Amino acid sequence: MTWKTAVVDIPYGGAKGGIGCNPKDLSKSELERLTRVFTQKIHDLIGIHTDVPAPDMGTNAQTMAWILDEYSKFHGHSPAIVTGKPIDLGGSLGREAATGRGVVYATEALLAEHGKSIKDLTFAIQGFGNVGSWVARLIHEKGGKVIAVSDITGAVKNPSGIDIKELLKHKERTGSLKDFNGGDAMDAHELLVHECDVLIPCALGGVLNRENAAEVKAKYIIEAANHPTDPEADEILCKKGVLILPDIYANAGGVTVSYFEWVQNIQGFMWDEEKVNRELKRYMTRGFQNVKNMCKSHDCNLRMGAFTLGVNRVARSTVLRGWEA
Numbered sequence: 001m002t003w004k005t006a007v008v009d010i011p012y013g014g015a016k017g018g019i020g021c022n023p024k025d026l027s028k029s030e031l032e033r034l035t036r037v038f039t040q041k042i043h044d045l046i047g048i049h050t051d052v053p054a055p056d057m058g059t060n061a062q063t064m065a066w067i068l069d070e071y072s073k074f075h076g077h078s079p080a081i082v083t084g085k086p087i088d089l090g091g092s093l094g095r096e097a098a099t100g101r102g103v104v105y106a107t108e109a110l111l112a113e114h115g116k117s118i119k120d121l122t123f124a125i126q127g128f129g130n131v132g133s134w135v136a137r138l139i140h141e142k143g144g145k146v147i148a149v150s151d152i153t154g155a156v157k158n159p160s161g162i163d164i165k166e167l168l169k170h171k172e173r174t175g176s177l178k179d180f181n182g183g184d185a186m187d188a189h190e191l192l193v194h195e196c197d198v199l200i201p202c203a204l205g206g207v208l209n210r211e212n213a214a215e216v217k218a219k220y221i222i223e224a225a226n227h228p229t230d231p232e233a234d235e236i237l238c239k240k241g242v243l244i245l246p247d248i249y250a251n252a253g254g255v256t257v258s259y260f261e262w263v264q265n266i267q268g269f270m271w272d273e274e275k276v277n278r279e280l281k282r283y284m285t286r287g288f289q290n291v292k293n294m295c296k297s298h299d300c301n302l303r304m305g306a307f308t309l310g311v312n313r314v315a316r317s318t319v320l321r322g323w324e325a
């Protein structure tokens with residue numbers, strides 16, 4: 001998170017924390033109690049200028065609302081203590097879609113460099129949760145052909161393009177991707193090596209590894225998930241000439257709009273959704289240009305360019321504060 005927030009130039013550091021459990025196995029009341037007790041244990045460690053939690057895998061706006069409520073019992077009403085909360089409690093318009101939307105802006109920036117656009121290409125998307133479903137929806141709206149989608153319940157493919165709006169309705173109705181009549185079922189593992197132009201992993205870390213990297217057919221990989229490509233796979237894919245847009249830039253849209261939400265809470269002023277999306281696009285596009293400039297000046301690939309940018313910014317600030325060794 002530290003390098004990610006530095007790449008898009010927002011004034012945050014970074015960390016991740018969580019509870020090791022499967023939320024799907026818990027009732028709503030169990031989830032609430034677990035979240036409240038977690039908050040009781042950490043309320044003195046977090047703070048609106050210290051550490052601001054945001055949702056990630058397995059958590060959502062409701063989780064953040066419970067944290068806000070529990071924290072406020074100790075410290076008074078503090079909307080800025082969490083981001084990704086419901087709009088009614090001071091959440092930002094556009095936050096729910098932000099990571100997916102940022103991934104799509106990042107994809108457009110990369111493709112434009114190569115004289116291509118979303119509507120000319122085919123996409124395979126792993127994961128159909130918050131990030132994956134928004135990526136799929138926005139690519140579909142922009143005329144891109146989403147030819148394969150998977151999640152924990154299964155996978156679906158359609159070489160003519162999946163109607164994502166219908167798939168979303170099916171998922172909402174049945175809770176699963178299974179038995180969708182707008183495509184054929186496929187093995188979920190096959191998705192990663194499916195014939196497509198752009199592969200977008202939006203689920204777990206480490207899904208591209210030495211077992212499957214050589215079989216990947218995509219020309220571009222957009223890392224919407226955190227750390228989907230392990231270092232061995234990275235080497236294999238780079239040798240094959242696959243262009244990888246790294247996670248620390250590609251999925252930074254979520255934390256960027258978390259920052260916008262925090263800014264709105266601190267100012268007590270709510271932006272409209274158009275402004276949120278416009279600013280998100282500005283941050284993502286500028287981030288891409290800065291990564292590209294690093295790649296040019298250091299003659300390196302996008303991952304190395306993004307890390308060089310992030311680490312350099314943190315190093316420069318550290319030196320300016322007089323913390324040189």
Ligand code: NAD
Nearest residue numbers: 057058099127128129130131151152202203225226251254
């Ligand atoms: P989520 O819990 O909403 O969705 C996860 C999705 O992955 C679900 O559709 C689930 O079915 C699917 N999945 C799980 N195991 C799978 C498997 N073995 N094969 C195929 N699909 C599988 O989570 P999310 O918020 O969408 O996060 C997805 C990824 O994006 C994570 O790596 C997360 O760290 C990263 N990310 C999320 C955000 C955010 O704002 N939500 C921001 C940055 C990065």
